[in-house]
Amino acid sequence: xxxxxxxxxxxxxxxxxxxxxxxxxxxxxxxxxxxxxxxxxxxxxxxxxxxxxxxxxxxxxxxxxxxxxxxxxxxxxxxxxxxxxxxxxxxxxxxxxxxxxxxxxxxxxxxxxxxxxxxxxxxxxxxxxxxxxxxxxxxxxxxxxxxx
Numbered sequence: 001x002x003x004x005x006x007x008x009x010x011x012x013x014x015x016x017x018x019x020x021x022x023x024x025x026x027x028x029x030x031x032x033x034x035x036x037x038x039x040x041x042x043x044x045x046x047x048x049x050x051x052x053x054x055x056x057x058x059x060x061x062x063x064x065x066x067x068x069x070x071x072x073x074x075x076x077x078x079x080x081x082x083x084x085x086x087x088x089x090x091x092x093x094x095x096x097x098x099x100x101x102x103x104x105x106x107x108x109x110x111x112x113x114x115x116x117x118x119x120x121x122x123x124x125x126x127x128x129x130x131x132x133x134x135x136x137x138x139x140x141x142x143x144x145x146x147x148x
Contacts, residue, residue, distance in 0.1 A: 052072070
């Protein structure tokens, strides 16, 4: 009597994900622990390097589009911090020298060339805003000052 399995080349066995997953996870955890016990500092350094060198967009976040992820995360974060500190330093400098800046502006306004530059800038700005497809609101106020 012939064996009913003699012509079968392959056998398919279905094993549920619930049975295999815990075994694989346990093996992976064991491999990580074994690797860390050899030289934990080396693994930690590699993880830190990878995190700091991660490519992100200009906002410091991972973009859904890979072509936006051109910048190192560390570079973006440091650049943002430096810019914020530069803004604070400039604000302090302006606050400390606001009287000098005010005097300089007054001197410039008293010169005819300064007034022409301001008038040119106002006209240019008005012309550009009127050509814009969005609505424009222009408000000009003149105040007299008595603290000269």
